[in-house]
Amino acid sequence: MEKAKKNMTILEIFGWVLTLFVIFPVYIMIINSFKDRKEIFTSELSLPKALNFTYYVQAIQKMDFLTALGNSLFITVTSVVFIIVLSSMAAWVLERNKTTISNIIFYTLVATMLIPFQSVMIPLVQYLSKWQIPGTNFSLIDTRYGLIFMNIGFGIGMSTFLFHGFIKNVPLEMEEAATIDGCNKFQLFWRIVFPNLKPIIVTVAILNVISLWNDYLLPSLVLRSPNLRTIPLSTFFFFGEFTIEWNLALAGLVLTIIPVIIFYLFSQKYIIKGVMAGAIK
């Protein structure tokens, strides 16, 4: 018994040594973001001589960081809310009405999850750029709502699939009781069904937030105006201009991962559970 305990401690220490591989690059990035050019050049490993926030201030301005943060938040949150509402509604009627047509729709949604984004991206942008309303500025290209529309389209397959699997295991009794009490279908869904989906809503939300927040390829094809850039886009353009000035670039990178770290600290338990639940399905 004593020996088993000792072995466990050794394993645990070994685990912590391994975390250094994860922490080290982040550590290097942070310490060098405070150094001036000469200091970076002389030593990349040493701690900075002073906590100099000049490069952070410059990076915030040059990346237009606050605008990018606002765009990323708005686009991610709105897309995820729509994905949850629309795909839970779709999954519920598909699960509760077993007809040939509902099966066809469901399996089409599932099968198309296998279509890689790369094979639809070129016609997608061309096709949706044709959507115009004469006399208005309406456009799905180079607008935030256009990107949100596409995010919903790409998120709906997987999300409907996850909701469908969950609803299958929710007993029908409660829905039947509510129908007898005179609930119509809308009340039934919003008052009885939807609140019971909480665990899977968390999973769907987390999986979509992670992929949308970090998405680069689709936004890079859809958003053209600099004031619409999301965080990955503004980082990319910022890097194009300032690669030689590493201190500035590193300060910018630290800024971009701060929101992620905050999100992770508050919801890590749900994230790990959500990814687990999402992957097993």
Place this chain on the structure above:
Amino acid sequence: MKKNSNTLTFWLFLIPSLFIFINVVIIPFILGIIYSFTDWDGFSFFGSKFVAFSNYLKVFRDQNFLSAFLLTFKYAIIMVIVSNIIGFSLALLVTRKMRTRNILRSIFFMPNLIGGLILGFIWQFIFTKLFVQLGTVLHASNIFFNWINDPNMAFWSIVIVSAWQMSGYVMIIYIAGLESINPDIIEASLIDGAGPVRRLFNIILPLTVPSFTISLFITLSNSFKQYDTNLSLTNGGPYGTTELLTMNIVQTAYKHNQYAIAQSKAVVFFVVIMAITLVQVYLTKKREVEM
């Protein structure tokens, strides 16, 4: 009467999703296949001519495409092996009964929250600056030099960064698999005197085959789709030696404006990724055991 109202709700609940989904995924997918058989210029389809398989013939004669294709294959195979071995080992480690296992899991998973684009930039600093300095300090400039500028090592730098990221994700899948093993079975094997090695190969591995099905699928398809880290870390360089498939397609379309050819490449990409993942899922599914 009831039947009618049911049908009405069915469609009311479904139509918003279907409308968006059809317009974002289905129609562009079908258009893409049609475009690949024409000389479409990327703008108006009106006036494009049917050219049968001539785009596809050009695609298979495009040296850059073929080398991107082979490189992506090599990359995917290495990634599948490396990230699954690391991910599975990490999962074995953090499913042991230790006090800090939850913190360890969180740390190993963390790189997944930082997108591939930003990770690539972070590591670019390490490979181009820190490595050069380490080479001087440690007198080991044959190991530590600027990997990004080296045609051989630039490829491996992408492998390291993406394995670093993907292993934590795969670990989570294996943790779920390992934790679902009935502890009685492990207990029984202990009583029967099975050592740790036999336990791993005769009990744990066969029982976690479903997790392997999922993990191999995810690592395989994600590696084929790799773009972000490729772009931010090496940008295909030096001299185009690290250009993976997605980057080749994006460049063909948006840099060289050869939209019909790029779309044919995208269709080939789709067919290949479908074939490979379906074969993989079929092969691993066959090995799953029912308990």
